Amino acid sequence: MKILAACAAFVASLLTMQPATAQSYPAKSVRIIVPYQPGQGTDVATRYLAEHLTKAMGQTFFVENRAGAGGNIGAAEAARATADGYTLLMGTNGTHVLNQYLYPSMPFDPEKDFEPVILVSSFPMVFLTQPSAPYNSLPDLLREAKTKPDSLNVALPSTTARLVLELLNQQCSTSIRGIPYKGSGTSMTDLMGGQVAVAIDTVSASRSFIASGKLKALGVTSLKTSALLPGSKTVAAQGLDGFQVLAWNGLYVPRGTPSAVVQKLNAELAKILAQPEVRQRLLELGHEPAGGSAAELAEFAKSERLKWGPVIAKAGLKAD
Template identity: 55%
Template sequence: MRTLAASKKIISTAASLLFILTVPAASHAQAPAYPNKPIRIIVAYAAGQGTDVATRLLGEQLSRELGQPIVVENKAGAGGILGTELAAQAAGDGYTLTMGTNATHVLNQFLYPKMPFDPVKDFEPIAMVGTFPMVLAAGASTPYRTVSDVLDAVKRTPGSADVAMPSTSARLVLEFLKERSGAPLFGIPYKGSGSAMTDVLGGQLSLTIDTPLALRPHLAAGKLRALGVTSATASSLVPGVKPVAEQGHAGFEFVAWNALYAPKGTPVEITKALNAAVNKVLAKPDVRQRLLDLGFDPAGGSAVYLGVFAKKERERWAPIIKAAGIRADQ
């Protein structure tokens, strides 16, 4: 006959075993596999713009890869600050992401006097999605065929080849070219590509600096002539056009980009899963071609690469912006 003490020991052991067996099941129930509900990607620009269109393509492909709907939400305003701030305030659970750009995650912090978020401290990098150079283009009726033609002309006659600047990126390219060449280039700011293109095509201005996508139809129609791309090497987005770096300005490079970010605190296993999914999607030939058609060179790579790349971009552009006195409200 068991003693009372022996019976209590058996009951205690059984209870311990039951606890051990049920804890993993409970833990599993508390932490279901990611993702198990729709994911939101915030785009800090208007619907239909390049970043938005590329995000929708990526979202469509990621939805298939991850087995959950991807909802793209546009929150435009303040040069990308409004939507990016909203993403920074979201929970770090992997269900809110943002498509960052060189503006939202590098340039804006040097262009605006106050920022409601920190692009480093408030975000986890996931993966680079796509890049594209800017293009220096001249009206077809101008005599310019190369970057040197323009620089020589303005050195001989300042004001003879003014440049339309439809974006902050265009202005940075112009300032960088002025710094490297010493040429007295003069830029005219515009609120967008449409109005800038109207004046260049109409002959009011000789040159513009814009994206391959914005320039593509006018280059194809022979109304504009591409003089140089700002990538370090030739770009398939503008075939046959030499980089500025290969036209007597070694080291000249400016590349705009889009990259996926998550709010700070997103678990590393989730960012790794997202990075793997993005890279798998970007490796598909049809996706790569569609991105090229949209004006992006497909990218990819690790989260660490994106973090290091953005850090180097900040270190590079901060002194140029400061020296030129560029502000977002100018």
């Protein structure tokens, strides 16, 4: 009887543990691992949101950068952390979708090792060219690619940019050549200098050049017109129905983190992301604010894996 009573007490303590954890959480500082260099887009947006979480939750939320291997180093550290809500990861479409298809081995499992919290933001890519280029739309570019297949080369400063071009080539039966770049700085310089004909990059990296007339946009890769670049047509609206490529940021915690903590983080971030001044600031930083439930982030990431796994396999793409 004593053993049964002890077991019953233990089960009861487990049932009451999560609400109590949620009520007291956070009781100390919380680190958010960003698996990229300081100053990069995900890092800047995460630091901004960390300030708001600090104000909302009464404890310091701070960013710790752990860059390398396309985000895998930082994500692996987060996966190994104690599942108590005091280590978070700002994951991306790289860490939680693309890398498992690009790298021969992974130091973590993006599904099994993490619990999703909330989709924080997304941002489309944009096709760019010089103002004097003989094409003013994506159909113009595709005609050029088919009539003069050797005349086009496209600067690709990121893995997501590589995938945009690969998806275009696969859907349109073109063979536009991509030239890898390490970051946007050199690729923009080469595009404006005429060393490459086209570039694919984020809106945040390119919109100042578009606004000043130094570059022109041929199409953005969101399904709907992006608030980041009003007035620019989408690729989907130019004849490629359903064409969508988004980079994105989503908050994750190590698998096993109490669900009550996950729910509290989701609720607080949802409130923050709904604030007009926060939404405006994220747009200024090049991010379209998102939101939703943890389950919605899980389903979204799953759909992304189903989409990009076959594309990467067909192209034979590997990490640089």
